[in-house]
Amino acid sequence: MPELPEVEVVRRGLEDHLLGYTFTNVAVLHPRAVRHTIGGAEELCTGLEGRSVQAVRRRGKYMWLELDDASALIVHLGMSGQMLVKDPVVGAEDPNWKHLRIHALLQQHGTGVQRALWFVDQRTFGYWRPTKNWEWKDQLSVPQPLAHIAPDPFDPGFSTVSTAQLIKSKKSELKRLLLDQTVVSGIGNIYADEALWRARLHPQQNPGRVATHRLVELLDAARGVLEAALAEGGTSFDALYVDVSGQSGYFERFLSAYGRAGQPCLRCGETLQRRVVGGRSSHFCPRCQRRY
DNA sequence: CAGGTCCCCTGCTGGC
DNA sequence: TGCCAGCAGGGGACCT
Numbered sequence: 001m002p003e004l005p006e007v008e009v010v011r012r013g014l015e016d017h018l019l020g021y022t023f024t025n026v027a028v029l030h031p032r033a034v035r036h037t038i039g040g041a042e043e044l045c046t047g048l049e050g051r052s053v054q055a056v057r058r059r060g061k062y063m064w065l066e067l068d069d070a071s072a073l074i075v076h077l078g079m080s081g082q083m084l085v086k087d088p089v090v091g092a093e094d095p096n097w098k099h100l101r102i103h104a105l106l107q108q109h110g111t112g113v114q115r116a117l118w119f120v121d122q123r124t125f126g127y128w129r130p131t132k133n134w135e136w137k138d139q140l141s142v143p144q145p146l147a148h149i150a151p152d153p154f155d156p157g158f159s160t161v162s163t164a165q166l167i168k169s170k171k172s173e174l175k176r177l178l179l180d181q182t183v184v185s186g187i188g189n190i191y192a193d194e195a196l197w198r199a200r201l202h203p204q205q206n207p208g209r210v211a212t213h214r215l216v217e218l219l220d221a222a223r224g225v226l227e228a229a230l231a232e233g234g235t236s237f238d239a240l241y242v243d244v245s246g247q248s249g250y251f252e253r254f255l256s257a258y259g260r261a262g263q264p265c266l267r268c269g270e271t272l273q274r275r276v277v278g279g280r281s282s283h284f285c286p287r288c289q290r291r292y
Numbered sequence: 293c294a295g296g297t298c299c300c301c302t303g304c305t306g307g308c
Numbered sequence: 309t310g311c312c313a314g315c316a317g318g319g320g321a322c323c324t
Binding site: 035078079080121122123124278 | 295300301303
């Protein structure tokens, strides 16, 4: 579910609700949620308990909580993950209980105010992963396990020109490269289709044949789509509920390509097509997104 | 090395 | 009504 805009909404929510709070108790309820942690649940819990949240940062679809002992907690939401801040009294009567994978209690220093953090994840593709030796140096720094993740289009270190040149040098279909998080991060299947539609490029286009300035336009289009989605997503969460995406409602209103197979292109009226590219369903206009 | 395929899960939908 | 195939917005391990 979550691409960059949804993860950014979650990051802001966690920043608003958990900054300065200390983990007092952590319970792992499903082993897959800690499958990338060598020491498993025990390592996660002992590493977190007693640590306070100093910052919440993000690159692409990954976020991490910066803790007060030069460590960090990396969080990836996968396809269906949610980070929900709740009142500690909430329990099994909550509909999210069924898919609760990690439960954490946090307490605010001084006031003693308690909050619960629920990691809810139906499909269990998401995970928490603690990492040591994390220290914020500058806006390019990321925890070591994320070193292979490229900057996202919102990143101060992101260069559209050098990313366009990198894409042009690759021998693969254009859409696969947009989805490759080591090329540019944060773009998922929905926003890849939207960016390609906006830039009038075919998802299977050979990038070597595309002028660099058109690839720059594609990356600009991608950033524009992410910005528009963030503006929508930013409206849909309240005080104690850190919304992941608004689920069904908000983004569908402005999608031009994704999910619109069989419907007319909003630019030229041609019927949009659906085709599997790189194992993912792709939606495009066969008239204004011609392959060459 | 780079590119492509498979696979990890659960739940919903639509066709028969 | 019930069953089953197909599909879902991610990414990492493992092939060639």
